[in-house]
Structures are given as structure tokens and as C-alpha cells.
Amino acid sequence: MKEFLFFAKRLSRNKADYWLVDELIESLNENNIKSNVFLLDSRSEFPKGLSVHNGINVYSYPMGRGSLGKLSSLVIANLYFSIVMLGFFLKNKKIEALISFSIGSYFFLPSLLSKKVLHTRQSIFILWDFFPIHQVEVGAIPKSIERLLKFMEKLTISKFEVVGLMSEKNKDFFKRYFDLTCKKVIIPIWGCDGLINSRKGKWDNGKLNLIFGGQITKGRGIDELLTLGQRIDELGLPVNIDVYGAGTLKSYFKTESKKINSLNYKGLVSREEYGDLLNFYDVGLIITVPDVSIPTYPSKVIDYLRVGIPTLALIEDSTDFGEILEANNVGLYSLTNEIDEAIKNIERLFSMKNNGSILDYASSTKEFYNSTHNVKNISHKILALLGEELNVS
Template sequence: MKKKILYLALDFPNIEKSNNLYTDLMEEFRDNNHDVYVVAPSSEIKDTVISDESGMKVLRVKTSSLLNVNVVKKGIANLLLPKQYLKAIKKHYKNIDFDLIILPTPPITLYKVVSALKKKHKIPVYLILRDIFPQNAIDLGMISKKGAIYKYFRRLEKKLYAISDKIGCMSQGNVDYIKEHNKEVDTSKLHLLRNWQKNQKFKRVEASEIKNKFDLENKFVIFFGGNIGKPQKVENIVALADSFKQNSSVVFYIIGKGTEKDKLITLVQDNKLSNVIIKDFLPRNEYIEMMQIADVGLVSLDENFTIPNMPSKALSYFNMKIPVIALLDENTDFGTWIEDEVKAGFWASAKTPSLLKEKIEFLIDNPDQRKVIGENGNNYFKIHLNPNVAYKTIINSFKNVV
């Protein structure tokens, strides 16, 4: 008999149009003979709707905007989410007997949904731990550790860990962090669940031809794609670009959106940086072309983080065989993982962007080494960071359940 998987999503695009690591994972469950039921938010629909999408049932719930909005709007939307989800599930999934609940962080407010469903169905819960909230909001100066908001969310966080039967952490640093700061958590729940991504199929392009298309002839392209928010600390990206402004052959090409996008544009203008190109959007084929002609892929994290983050955008760089360069806080194990285990790039403390400049200059001067490093990331990615590995990790954590 097929097992029924309920996935509580925060971001779940229509797979026919786009994908992310969570759609990739649910497709893996589907392909391994599970019935997949998804609950996902949408601020763009008039009413809650359920549909068949790529062999999965997807319940899209009418909600307020949860992404790319200010902290107040996001906070309110997250607080309203549990009631909206429970109402939709009760109406559309009321006759479904689920076998497993899977949910990621963020948000932790879905604890209330999980609690109600676990009580009803008597089934295990698997937590995919990505953001460690509310501590990350403390690190970014968004809330105070002495305030009522922190205390409320901290209680929810503890309840979510308690109700989860297994917790997948994206690095050993994350495992160690939870152990140190949550002594009450049963450590047998914790295990490593690295980020994952499908191996993207795309047509390889001739780099020189595409560079001409984008007016980047004879340029060394430092690429940054994805969210542009507080965690990415745009000031550090600008500082790195500023350190190269005397080198006309180096260009920073940034594609993305987020709450700090306008701030990034202003900083680039104020510093009169002609070596930074910022785009809101490129058609998918052009986005892939741009990533292929990139010489390196940039990751940036705020230096004030006390929690070990593992930026998922690195997987796209691995997929495209481009080295990773990273400005990071000193608490994450992402940098040592990239350099020592994957051997796919270099990192420096976000407190000292000039040290990363030296490593970029090494890559500029050594194109053959750049190619080797890019291949290292791609080989590691194919073996260790694919959705099937994540699927097996989750399934194997439960015996005789799913």
C-alpha cells in the first residue's frame, strides 16, 4: 500500500514552471511510490484551491505575502498561517489518513498545525531544519533577546523540536548547535541532512559567444544569484566589489530580489561602482547561460550570525561547475566544508573582505585550477547532494513507518 506523505510548505512553486529543493524532494517521494500531499501558501490567488500538479496533490492556501516583505508584514502573515492551513486541511484533506508529516523551517509557527495533525493521525513528524529561528533574527538585529517576541517564538521553537520525531540538520555545525543550545532535545533525533538539488539538464554554451551577448567580453565574471536580504549583508558584497574597482576586467553580475535590493542599488550608486551589474530577472534560458559563463559564484552571509548557515545557492554553482567564493561569519562550517571536504572554492571572514580578494585573484591568474575546482564541486554534488540521498536519509530515519 502506498504511504501518504503530507508536506507543509512555505515556498512550493508549480513544478511545470519552476522548482526548488523542496519540489525536488517531493518529486523524489512521488517517484518512490508514495502519495504526496502538499499544503503551500499563496498571496496571488483569490481563494484556496486544490489541484493535481506533476502527480501530486497541491493545496494552495490563500494567505498574506510571506516572502520579500518587511519584517512586520512577514511576522503577521506567519502568525496567521497555522489557522489558515488547518482550515484548508480540514476542508480538503479531511478524509486522508497520512503516514508521515514533513515540514521545513521556516516557519516555526506551523507547530500548531503539526500538533493538531499528529494528535489526529498518530503519525511521526520529520523536521527539515534550515533556519534556526528566532536566533537568526537576533543575530541580524531584527528583534531583541529580552523582548516578548523573542520569548514567544523561542517557546514555539522548543515545542517544534519536542514534537518532531526526527530532525535533519544541514551541517554538523547545525547538529552541534542544537545540542549545545537545546539541552532538552533528545540527541537521537538529530542527524545530518545536507541540502540537495536535482542535477539540472541544460545545453552547454560557448562561453566567449555568450559573454559577447551580455557585453562581457574579456571580463572575469563574479556571479551572485538569488535572495538579496539581510542575511546576505549587501554592504559586504559592495565592499568586495569596491576592492576590485581599479581592475576593469572584473565584473560583479547580480540577479535576484529581496528586501535589501534597493539598499544594494543605492550603495552601488553611492560608491560609483561601474563594475556591478544588477538585474531583477532573466528568462530561465538566459539565467542558465549567465551562470555557465560565470567564472566564480559568490556567497555572502552577515558576519554577525552565531548559527551555522549552509547557503543552498552553492548547489547551483556546483551544478554549473563554477568555483564558490564566500564571505562568511566565523561560526558557520560552510567555509571549511567548501575548502577542505568538497574542495570547490575559497572563503574568508566577512570581517576581512580583502582576504577573499586575494583568493579571487588567484583564481583569475589560474584558469586551469579554476576548472579543477569547479569539477570538484560538480562531482561531490552528483554523489552526495542529490534528492535521492535526501529521500533515503529521511526514509531510513524511520523504521517500518514509510
């Protein structure tokens, strides 16, 4: 059995709360791959040090609290993971492949040492987030430290032979921003095998019912969501938007949304409950921040595709995400700052609900999900990338 090593910032003990890394590891395990994980444990789910979970060797170090606590834990964790890697070398432990994820510089030191210490045959960096430029543009971190953070991130990524990006515009942006010569391939964001169908039925309230789920934080389109709700109210449209999630802007959003009839803040629910609730909605809503240069590919679309509902996206003009939605007949899009265009799409979807044609999205969404975003296809693609070196069937 071949062994892979993952650098990860999140892993779950509970299958109902599985995340991207959990899903990928499970799928690779079905292909006879044994996994080792260096975990920077931000949720304190795993004991410090080595533990075994579902056959996975988890080397965990807890993330500290507060700015100073996080920084010190990052330094110590990088030293700890580097020492563990040295132990692999001394014990002649064969790690065939290394897989890491953005933000890469969380694992700065072990990434730099990996080739000399591990002698892996292949390594893949999967990039979901263009750090630090995305965080700077949405105001999450100060521009004064962008240069240093970019240097660290670029140096980290440069130690990987393959970089997986979510779309063609992501590939183009990567070339311009990081200017690295590594092999660049499309690896879309994924979801677990199987569809969310535990409960069925839609609310028959005479309205178009939309769901918005995710982090209620800066850079997540929260102000734009409020603007959309205000416009819906002004026009008197029969539209209901339920919002699930939590974050640093929760209190702000909760207060402001009470002034808007079309918006309803539902709070934070479990992953399992969220999956059940999705079945009752007509449309999944995605909103990104306007006027950013990076092309986003929002992960929340995965659950909308899995349950078979169309996506209504309000997105920045630098991305090809909306074009991908419409080309595959899985949703409609407009630019975030073009609210009237979004209203036209809402009216179109409401008309489709009334004549029943909105149900036609069910087959196209599930087909697109299974062909493009199913974790089984992603794991097979990763194994195919490694196959030239590993001869993994």
C-alpha cells in the same frame, strides 16, 4: 502506494520554477510515494482549498499582505489545516510520514496536533534556518519578541521524531540552542537531478567574472558586497561581479552599486534564465553577514555546483561551510570581515583562470553535487530514515 504529508510555504506550478519542496516531492513520487501538501501560499499560485497538481493533493491557504494580514491568515490557515487533518482521521486516511521545514511555527497548531490526529509512523523536520535567532541577529525582527518566537519554534520542532540539519556545526548549534532530544541527522540542502548545461561558454573579456544571485534584503551580505566591490576598484583588479535578484534593499543597492565599477546590478531574472546565465561565469560568489552565532549553509551554492563553477565564499566564523568547500575542492573561502583575504582568493582564482587550471573545478564540483546534494540521494536518505518503520525499499 504510501502517502506522505508535507507542511510547506512554497510550491510551484511551473517546473522551470521548481523549488526545494517541489524537487523532493517529485523525487519521492518516483519512489512510489503519494504526496499531500498543506500549503501556506505566499505567492497565491494555488486556489484556496483542495486542488490536485501533478497528482499531488494541495490544501492551500493564501498568505495575507501586511503585518496584520499575515498574522490573521496564519491563524486561519492553522485552523483550516487542523480541520483537514481531523478529516483525514475521520476518513481513516493513512498518512505514513509527515515532513515539515523551517520555519516550523508557521504550522504551529497542525504540528502540535499531528501525532494525536494523524498517528503517523514517523516525522521529519528539515531545518534550514535557525528561527528566530538568525532573524534577530541580522536585525530582521526585534529582540523583544525572540523569547516568545523561540518557545513556539521549539515546541513545534519537539513534535517531530527526526530533525535534519545541514552540517555538523548545525547539529552542534541545534543542541545548544533548542536542547531537544530528538534524533539529529545530516540532511544537506538539495538540488534537482541533472546539471545546468543548456548553454556553454565563458565571456572572454580579460576579467574574472563572478555572479551573485539571491535576495537583495537585510541579512544577505549586501553591505559586505558593496565593501568588496569598493576594495576591488581601489586595487584596480580586473574583476566583474554581476548581481541578480530583488528585494527590499534593491533600490539602495542599485544606487550604491552605480558608484562601483566592478559591480553591475542586472535585476531579477527567471529561474530558467538564471540557470542559463550561470554557464558564462567563472566563479559563484557567496557572502554572509559577519558576527552571527548561527552556522549558515547558503543554498545558492547548489546552482554553482550544478553548473560546475567554483564558489568564492565570504562567511561568518561560526560556520563549517567554508571548510566543507575547500575539503571537497569546490571553492575557496575567507571570513566576511577579512576583505583582504577575499582579495587574495580572487587573485588566486584569476591566476587559475589565466593558466586554465580553474577548469579543474568542473569535475570536483559536479562530483560533490551528485554525491552530497542531488535530490535523488536526499530522497533515498529520507526513505532510509523512515524505512525502519515503513519498510520502504
